[in-house]
Amino acid sequence: MWYTWIILDKRTLKIPFASEKHALIAKQTIEVDPELQPHAVKRIITVEENVLIAAFSTLTIRLARLVANAFLENVDLVVRTLEQFGEEAENPPSS
């Protein structure tokens, strides 16, 4: 029996995905690492406008919790990096 859980990240309002570009960066950064248990976890990450959407299906509820936690921690790290360097990236020095 598969437990399906879609995370519609309503906290995008608080997470500064200021643009579709940033949301895409998050998607491309996080999807590189495969799930640690690919036979027990199915993952689909998509982007709609500036919203990052992740859908997980897992074999146990415990796995769903672990996988969601890990994903959100990774999102947090990417968001903080974008926050720190995002502005500088938009303003290349004129030389």
Next chain:
Amino acid sequence: MPGKIRKTPLMEAGRDYLALGLEGSANKFGAGIMKHPKDGAATVLSNIRHTYITPPGEGFQPRDTALHHREWALKIINDCLAKAGVSMHEIDCICFTKGPGMGAPLQSVALIARTLSLLFNKPLVGVNHCVGHIEMGREITGAQNPVVLYVSGGNTQVIAYSRQCYRIFGETLDIAVGNCLDRFARIINLSNDPSPGYNIEQEAKKGKRLVSLPYATKGMDVSLSGILSAVEAYTLDKRLHEEGAEDKDLITPQDLCFSLQETVFAMLVEITERAMAHIGSKEVLIVGGVGSNERLQQMMGIMAHERQGQVFATDERFCIDNGIMIAQAGLLSYRMGYETPLAKSTCTQRFRTDEVHVAWRN
């Protein structure tokens, strides 16, 4: 710097190159910026590191270490850029440790590297941690073609270069020498600040008795887990006291530190000497965290001197895991045309030194 006359596949720089290096395979997070100017020697623009220090008696676990890196990384990268006086836009490539090391910490650093790469449109270069140590040691000391002793908490290898490959001549069959020392430091509850190995070194200086420990070289390799068990057994010995006396049959923890160091370092010197004899080299380069141990440098120096050779070692800025070594090795790869595509920028806990194609040497 000496030795630039020899022909190498690495062309003259032609312009200034800048690389950002990010390292986080163990409990230290380091960021460094390396410059290869169009004419002149490589320059370290900045090299900043923060170590995750656990309380005495505890080692560092992957999850907590990853949390430490996630907490400190951005600040350190910022400080690094500020100190070097460069902006991310001027950087040519973002180098990060692909492996070997601990999974979660490595992945945390890789996530940051990928984000920066996509944000600033810079290529990624995945670097082998061991090759980073070797390249930084070569750059700083100017050693021509040394036998390299790479000793740290996670690795113990004797390496020599041949035909675009760093070949492993001898290594540990079980645990690394730094791991052995660190675990003993935990057993006797030494502080982990600044590092357990440093505190063992200081305690060893106060040791007076050499207790009998197994000496376990196996041909070109060494085995250390048996020695760890043996020295641990001494801590349960009735004769162990905090303060010994000359005439009584007492052993102090300082004596154990001293004996452990003397035994394992003698083994390392032996396997290094074997490799030197095998390839006829007169130079030894010691890299890796344990390389900052002065007693090891001294013992290696005695052996090298007897062979009319010399020992090269760097100080703790470059010996202990740091970001600049990743920048250096990464930039050398990059200048030879190597890049890591995003889809291949995963990390791996096992990454042999001899898997790397050393394109920048002939």
